[in-house]
Amino acid sequence: MSDDLRESRLAELLCDRALLGLDGDAHDELAELQDVLGAGDDPTLEIAAAAAHLALVQQDELASMPEGLAARLTGQFEPEMLGTSEAPAPSCRVLALPIVEAPLAQAPTPANDAQTERPKSRVAWPFAVAAGLAFLLGGLVGHESSRPVAQRLETAGLGADVRVPRPDLSAQRRALLAEADVVRIAWKATDDSAATGAGGDVVWSPSKQKGFMRFTGLQRNDASQTRYQLWIFDQKRDDRYPVDGGVFDIDAGTGDIIIPIEAKLPVLDPSLFAVTVEGPDGVVVSNRERIVLTAAIDG
Amino acid sequence: MGSILERVAAGDEAAVRDCVSQYGDLVWSIALRLLKRRSEAEDAVQDIFVDIWRSAKRYDPSIAAEATFITMIARRRIYDRLRRADRRPTEVGDEVLERTVGIDADKLERQSEAHRAARALKALPDDEREVLLLAMLDGHSHSEIAERLDMPLGTVKTRARRGLLRLREQLSTTSPARKGATR
Known part of the structure; x- marks a missing residue:
């Protein structure tokens, strides 16, 4: 595959990730292409999608969280969690991407993503009594x-x-x-x-x-x-x-x-x-x- | 003192409460919209906030606004969840389509990233905006959008990607703070 095709495919995968996320195979392909092309992880499309999503959600009044959920969210915080994310976060190392013109390669069909680790969470209940009996x-x-x-x-x-x-x-x-x-x-x-x-x-x-x-x-x-x-x-x-x-x-x-x-x-x-x-x-x-x-x- | 996430990253537990107070309803609204079921949305929101705590140290305000960063984490976790369950949202977004002409940037804080995004969305060609909204807001796959709009899959993908790239371009050109992120 030529570098042009690789860059086109990279752009395609980054767009897919920004819109709907990637399954495990596509995620691996993205990492491989980034490696081959020496491209850093470019979060800018994800940021654009998130900003647009934010704008749309805020068109209406936000729904209120269920009673008790806020307490559980704060209760599950532990200082040792800080900085332990394995997910990529926005970085300045980006690759400028061309607009992808048709024809486009078929993107992988979303499927079960067994390789995606579920973030560990603690469901924190307010219990009215202590543990034990x-x-x-x-x-x-x-x-x-x-x-x-x-x-x-x-x-x-x-x-x-x-x-x-x-x-x-x-x-x-x-x-x-x-x-x-x-x-x-x-x-x-x-x-x-x-x-x-x-x-x-x-x-x-x-x-x-x-x-x-x-x-x-x-x-x-x-x-x-x-x-x-x-x-x-x-x-x-x-x-x-x-x-x-x-x-x-x-x-x-x-x-x-x-x-x-x-x-x-x-x-x-x-x-x-x-x-x-x-x-x-x-x-x-x-x-x-x-x-x-x-x-x-x-x- | 810095942003809420910067305070969270510094281990300020009061900032944890501030973060939940400030962004809890936002994350809940996104999760509920995409996942439909309240129980699943509750689980997802808890996962999302764990990820927020874990990612707080990596937040860079010069790259994205805090609300955008949190929305991005929320989207990632929710799409992971949908993919693991091998399903997409089943609700067809008629109201999403209506929003293609109903986006009001003035509802949003002026000069905010969301405000600029709303303006950028409104400026998109109708066909690109329509596809983008179905994908982003309701989580419909390219195939589902193709079926719904009765158009070839390749056309849907092209429109979605062009629209997204235009969005990014608009955001990067209207945001001095974002220039560092777009090289």
Whole structure:
């Protein structure tokens, strides 16, 4: 490919990125072209798109954030986050781009971007009570989430929705149990109807920052109506803001269901694991009765 | 003292609250518009602000206005999220098309980047503006726009890119502070 064609393709990719972002392959292609052409990352098209977007959004009165969200946003700030972004930020090293004339090469079709790392986040709830058993007794001000669970796997009755090769979670769990620092706690069901007859356990390795939930008998959920979510209370963190351990679904199936824990922040000193039921349509204040399982350490 | 992001970058926790207060509704409005579902928008907004904290040290006011920088981060995170979910917004933006003749720069702070962007948008040829707005504001892919407007995919791409390049040109020529960013 000649340099002219490379520059044309580079311009095309930068335009696509500015408009709708790039998938993993296109992102790699962009980086390669920038490298070959000795071009720095040019943010100016993204800035132009963002400025236009800003102008359009501000044509109307802005929508107000849901109650409680601002507190969660400030609560998730930690000084060590500063300067840790892996995403490119605006830079002065730019390459002047020509206007791209037709014909244009076909841009990659947007697809699942497995290579795009999701920024780690902590869903910070204002809890009316401290962690531990008080969690069960006090007012739970909740947070609804419909995040797709990264993996939803079970050891029996494998769900048809899984599209990736499935690791043997049962074997992984057994291996984790061999770690010296692993904790294993049985779930305790509440009187929530979803938890009737439910059991299992949670295993967690602080050194590996890895864990699994095992469920038996937990009621199937309809993901269009409700989803389960794990919360991890950490004694080294503010009790009001348990660490988000991931959203998951329970399909009909037999046998144990094993789901990996996806803690969004390091869990330093866990004291309680709690599974809640959250709705899919933006409930900000959770129903207090929708705590279904808890597993308290040293309790 | 510097901008809110510069104060955030310096570790000023009061600036964190100021940032949420100043830009929370903006980010929420962008997320809600593109993601449609409040629950997903809430998650996205939290991710976006984590990214804002992480990126604060890299913010350079000579390159972009603070609100523009934050909008750019918001767009990146939201499009990442849409791509991971392998979906695009389903709502067809009739009102977006109406806005092609309804952009009012006077609603925006004069001399702000958004104000200049609004003026630049209004100055675009109608066909380029139409394609750009469908892509930028509602997140429709080139293919979806081609289908909606009943035009060849290549034409949609060409119009989108020409429009975007014109926008950039307008912004760089009307902003002394941005000249360093455009070489």
